[in-house]
Amino acid sequence: MNLIPQPKQCTVREGQFHLTPQTVIAAGPQAAGVAGYLARKLFPATGWNLPVRATRAKGHPYIFLALDSRLSGLGAEGYKMEVTPVGVTIRAHAPAGLFYACQTLLQLLPAAIFREAPVEGMDWAVPCVEIVDQPRFAWRGAHLDSCRHFMPKEFIKKLLDLLALHKMNSFHWHLTDDQGWRVEIKKYPRLTEVGAWRKQTLVGHDYAQPDEETTYDGLRHGGFYTQDDIREIVAYAQERFINVVPEIEMPGHAQAAIAAYPELGNLSEPVEVCQRFGVITHVFNVNESTILFLQDVLSEVLELFPGKFIHVGGDECPKQEWRESPAAQARKQELGLKDEHELQSYFIRRMDDFLTARGRRLIGWDEILEGGLAPNATVMSWRGEKGGIQAANAGHDVVMAPTTYTYLDYYPTEQTEGEPLGIGGYLPPERVYGYEPLAKGFSREARKHVLGIQGQLWTEYIPTPKQAEYMYFPRLTALAEVGWTAAKHKDYASFLARLEAFFERLDVLDVNYRPV
Numbered sequence: 236m237n238l239i240p241q242p243k244q245c246t247v248r249e250g251q252f253h254l255t256p257q258t259v260i261a262a263g264p265q266a267a268g269v270a271g272y273l274a275r276k277l278f279p280a281t282g283w284n285l286p287v288r289a290t291r292a293k294g295h296p297y298i299f300l301a302l303d304s305r306l307s308g309l310g311a312e313g314y315k316m317e318v319t320p321v322g323v324t325i326r327a328h329a330p331a332g333l334f335y336a337c338q339t340l341l342q343l344l345p346a347a348i349f350r351e352a353p354v355e356g357m358d359w360a361v362p363c364v365e366i367v368d369q370p371r372f373a374w375r376g377a378h379l380d381s382c383r384h385f386m387p388k389e390f391i392k393k394l395l396d397l398l399a400l401h402k403m404n405s406f407h408w409h410l411t412d413d414q415g416w417r418v419e420i421k422k423y424p425r426l427t428e429v430g431a432w433r434k435q436t437l438v439g440h441d442y443a444q445p446d447e448e449t450t451y452d453g454l455r456h457g458g459f460y461t462q463d464d465i466r467e468i469v470a471y472a473q474e475r476f477i478n479v480v481p482e483i484e485m486p487g488h489a490q491a492a493i494a495a496y497p498e499l500g501n502l503s504e505p506v507e508v509c510q511r512f513g514v515i516t517h518v519f520n521v522n523e524s525t526i527l528f529l530q531d532v533l534s535e536v537l538e539l540f541p542g543k544f545i546h547v548g549g550d551e552c553p554k555q556e557w558r559e560s561p562a563a564q565a566r567k568q569e570l571g572l573k574d575e576h577e578l579q580s581y582f583i584r585r586m587d588d589f590l591t592a593r594g595r596r597l598i599g600w601d602e603i604l605e606g607g608l609a610p611n612a613t614v615m616s617w618r619g620e621k622g623g624i625q626a627a628n629a630g631h632d633v634v635m636a637p638t639t640y641t642y643l644d645y646y647p648t649e650q651t652e653g654e655p656l657g658i659g660g661y662l663p664p665e666r667v668y669g670y671e672p673l674a675k676g677f678s679r680e681a682r683k684h685v686l687g688i689q690g691q692l693w694t695e696y697i698p699t700p701k702q703a704e705y706m707y708f709p710r711l712t713a714l715a716e717v718g719w720t721a722a723k724h725k726d727y728a729s730f731l732a733r734l735e736a737f738f739e740r741l742d743v744l745d746v747n748y749r750p751v
Contacts, residue, residue: 236342236343236362236364237342237736237737238339238342238343238733239712239730239733239737240402240715240716240718240720241719241725241729241733242339242366243313243367243369243720243724244366244368245366245368246366247363248318248319248364249363250319250320250362251320251360251361251362252296252318252319252320252322252361253296253358253361254277254359254360254361255283255296255359257295257296258283258295258296258297258298259286259288259295259296259298260273260274260285260286260288260298261287261288261290261291261297261299262287262299262300263299263300263301263302264301265302266301266302267287269330269333270287270300271287272334272475273300274286274287276337276341277348279350279351279352279353280348280349280350280351280352280354280357281354281357282353291322296321296322297321298322298323298325298340299322299323299324300326300333300336301326302326302329303326306326306327306328306332307328309327309367309368309369310329310332311329311332312329312335312370312373312402312476313328313332313335313367313368314327314332314336314339314368314369315327315336316339316364316366316368317366318363318364319363323340323361331404331476332369334476335368335370335402336366336368338399338400339368342400343362344359344361345359345360346740346742347743349740349743350743370402371718371719372672372685372718372719373404373686374404374405374634374686374687375402375403375404375405375687375688375689375715375719376403376404376405376406376634376687376690377394377398377405377690377692377707377714378690378691379391379394379406379408379409379692379694379703380409380694380695381409381460381694382409382412382413382414382415382416382491382694383415383512383693383697384456384697384698385415385417385457385459386694388460388464388468390700391408392468393700394707395468395471395477396744397707397711397744397746398475398477399475399476400740401712401715402715403715404478405477405478406472406477406478406479406480407480408480408482410460410481410482410483411483411488411491411492412484412491413508413509413515413517414436414490414509414512415430415432415458415459415491415508416491416495417431417458417459417460418459418465418481418483418539419459419460419465420531421462421535422532423495423528423532425495426491426495426496427459429495430491430492430508431457431458432457432508433455433456433507433509434455434507434508434510435453435454436456436510436511437449437450437451437510437512438450438451438452440658440659440696441512441513449511451510457508462535465540469541478542478543478544479542480542480545480546480598481536481539481545481546482546482548483529483532483533483536483545483547483548485548485582485583486518486549486552486579486582487514487515487518487548487552487553488548488551489517489519490517491508491509492519493517493519494508498524499519499525499528500517500518500520500556501517501518501560501562501563502517502556514551514553516556517556518553520556520557520560520562521557521562521581521582522566526582526585529586530589533586533590537593543595543596544597544598544613545590545596547598548600549579549583549599549600549602550599550600550601550617551602552579552602554575554578554579557575557578558575563575563578566578576606577606577607579602579605579606580603580605580607581606583597583612584610587610590611591610596612596613597609597611597612598612598613598615599612599614599615600617601614601615601616601617601621602618604622604626608631612631613631613632613686614626614632614633615634615636615689616635617636617637617642617691618638619638620635620674620676621676623635623637623685624676624677624681627681627682627684627685628676628681630681630684631684632684633684633686634685634688634689635672635685635687635688635689636688636689636690636691638660638691639666640662640666640669640670641670641691641714642660642662642690642691642693643706643707643711644691644692644693644696645659645660645661645662646662647662647663647664648663649661655696655702656696657696657706658693658695658696664712664751665713665727667690667713667714667717668713668725670714670717671722672685672687672717690707690710692706701747702747704746705747705748705749706749707748708748708749709734709737709741712734713730731751738750
């Protein structure tokens with residue numbers, strides 16, 4: 236059926252259902268929102284404004300959507316779909332399941348259904364099938380770094396549509412870093428007035444050469460998302476059953492914020508928004524005033540992002556400035572901490588307490604394990620799988636995001652000549668597809684704590700949306716099947732065959748994918 240991700244069960248029957256101008260979309264109670272979404276998706280290419288009604292119209296072809304409490308075994312995102320020559324019946328335990336069934340239905344239609352203008356002479360036929368489907372993992376995510384290179388709002392929406400098509404449900408949005416602060420904070424306007432803009436950007440790779448050996452482009456770069464922009468994007472994601480997880484980096488990756496408010500740093504002299512990449516030594520100080528400043532920031536972030544998880548980074552925090560800072564050393568002594576790792580752990584615990592008290596959950600990269608893990612923290616394991624295994628075995632939830640299988644800023648081919656500049660490394664689609672998140676090392680009980688998987692796209696060397704698409708696809712397509720499809724149903728040869736049809740959809744959607 237050329238469906239991606241591969242459904243749990245799919246039985247092909249004889250015949251076809253033909254979408255016509257007389258087709259009625261019927262929605263049972265609590266299904267009207269998804270039905271309206273489907274009607275809007277079908278309109279541009281067909282030119283038919285199909286009505287959404289509470290009941291089917293006698294004698295008319297139909298698409299019927301309804302919640303069914305008997306399908307609780309399929310979870311919140313599973314569904315059953317039956318296509319006959321007279322109609323399509325979709326049932327699910329929750330609206331998310333109905334939504335994912337609609338994504339399947341769109342894939343069963345000709346690829347031209349994704350056109351944004353009427354396609355003449357098209358037979359909008361759907362093969363008769365019976366499908367029972369549900370995802371393997373609850374967290375099926377994609378990450379985007381909007382800091383190293385700013386990505387416009389329109390691209391974020393396009394990416395959300397593509398995630399929905401892939402049945403992915405989490406968008407991890409990296410919004411603050413050394414090279415740019417991208418989220419408007421009303422209480423602290425200089426975070427975007429100053430922190431959202433850098434004077435220029437390093438050309439080529441940064442391998443920690445002396446400044447005189449580097450070249451810069453001389454072009455001012457930046458941008459940020461207003462709070463209205465973010466509300467718009469979050470609402471757009473919610474309609475597609477995607478949770479947006481904002482990342483506000485701390486205590487490292489902080490130079491843009493320190494450039495805006497020097498009192499947040501450890502040095503007496505001011506710094507600029509960073510113009511190069513890599514691990515930067517300028518980090519937040521550990522003063523109480525800085526912790527309260529960042530909690531003020533998080534208070535506004537919580538109003539913008541209603542989801543459960545707030546990402547605080549916690550990765551790549553050099554301790555050099557803390558070791559050399561009399562204030563940081565005094566703070567460490569005051570708190571009775573033995574080293575700077577415990578000082579970082581204290582910093583993260585303060586944020587964990589703050590978020591927990593407000594009904595949210597802190598998530599951070601696996602460095603937050605160092606010095607002791609905050610009680611309610613969730614770990615995103617990126618430096619291999621060890622951190623995720625350690626955290627899950629200790630009873631903490633984890634998201635598996637190891638560089639070896641999920642870092643999509645790595646080159647997709649060993650032959651890099653002619654390829655857009657990448658950060659390095661080699662990650663072909665086959666390796667992504669072959670990833671098994673429940674690797675050896677997880678106890679039976681710990682496996683319950685593996686929420687799922689996520690693909691990362693860091694944009695140090697990805698300046699445009701088109702280049703971002705090239706790095707995402709089709710590797711993110713492969714990861715979508717890892718997250719949704721049971722391991723026993725995965726087959727790379729089958730995936731490649733289905734991918735050819737999927738490429739037709741990506742062509743229509745103007746996605747700059749890399750052919751396999």
